Amino acid sequence: MRLVFAGTPEPAVPSLELLAASRHEMLAAITRRDAPVGRKRVLTPSPVAHRAEELDIDVIRADKLDTEVTAKVEALAPDLGVIVAYGGLVREPLLSMPRHGWINLHFSLLPKWRGAAPVQHALIAGDTVTGASVFQLVAGLDAGDVYDEIVHEIEPDATAGELLEQLAISGASLLARVVDDIAAGTATTRAQTGDPSYASKLEDVDGQLIWTQSSDRVLGRFRGVTPAPGAHTTINGARVKVLEARTAPSDAPTLAPGQVAIHNKEVIIGTATVPIQVRTVQPAGKGSMRAADWFRGLRSETVVAGS
CATH class of the missing domain: 3.40.50.170 (Formyl transferase, N-terminal domain)
Known part of the structure; x- marks a missing residue:
């Protein structure tokens, strides 16, 4: 034909x-x-x-x-x-x-x-x-x-x-x-x-991660918007793209939704259920980097996602 x-x-x-x-x-x-x-x-x-x-x-x-x-x-x-x-x-x-x-x-x-x-x-x-x-x-x-x-x-x-x-x-x-x-x-x-x-076609707002949801829902949204339009959150009020994320190891501590911490040299963020491990991020105006390196550079005693 x-x-x-x-x-x-x-x-x-x-x-x-x-x-x-x-x-x-x-x-x-x-x-x-x-x-x-x-x-x-x-x-x-x-x-x-x-x-x-x-x-x-x-x-x-x-x-x-x-x-x-x-x-x-x-x-x-x-x-x-x-x-x-x-x-x-x-x-x-x-x-x-x-x-x-x-x-x-x-x-x-x-x-x-x-x-x-x-x-x-x-x-x-x-x-x-x-x-x-x-x-x-x-x-x-x-x-x-x-x-x-x-x-x-x-x-x-x-x-x-x-x-x-x-x-x-x-x-x-x-x-x-x-x-x-x-x-x-x-x-x-x-x-x-x-x-x-x-x-429907996804817009930038669809990539916002909502930490008060379960880890399954947060990760489902992360996977669905990666690579476009891209997953993002705010950390202490600053926008950060999330480039790589997965369920945290089973020995990770319990965190409040949006609470950010370091566990076994990796960044974890609390959800409504179990934490999520965030491995690679891209802060506004910068290139991608290991989340742990980014976290160490924050120099803040309290780090909260979604705020």
Whole structure:
């Protein structure tokens, strides 16, 4: 088949690579425009744009799938549109333009966690199982019939970045199989069943750690917002990013929620249940450092998180 691909971030790259190496013809890759990155705000192509150019695939840069993009896709006459984390909606007439419409690789077991940040919300909610689904794109948000899915058990300490990397690879294989089935005329779908839940895009405020919650909930939020938008707290009123955290050893002392201490040369912070060990932090305006080194530099008799 003749394919058009739409995607932007790194988790979309394995799908692009696998489809580009398949027997199908990759006509173009649609991706969001180059964006400023880093402290110097250097204008940088998206991961999909960068990889597509390496693969000699035509790139269409657009922040929305508007009439201009629609006209370009129509001129290509694709059989199928494939979308993986593009970051925008596909509306009519573009939605119905390819002969087989559009299919979407989504990183959840639909209808659970429809929306922009399914992996992140799954971790914040404390889910132990997730997966990836390939479904027919329709006007409703992630509501189309499902072609196929894979189930993935979540490792206890996996962050959103690590889990997305795993699902991007296994999901790409799932997507390629569905594309082959559609081409062969053997693909079947099933309606989504069950009550949907929604995973809105995360903002900076979603990364705030709340120490009056249980350690499981604090760590779930830490894992869900790492690496983006990033976990953070305040220590004696100053903002600090938390880059590495885990459950404290079983011999750690009991601490009040938000109380900060040193145990076996590591920083621990109290929660509503057991303490959490914080190993790497980034104070405002500084680089990342060992939490113990940062703690020693505070020179304060009382150190409290969340204040």
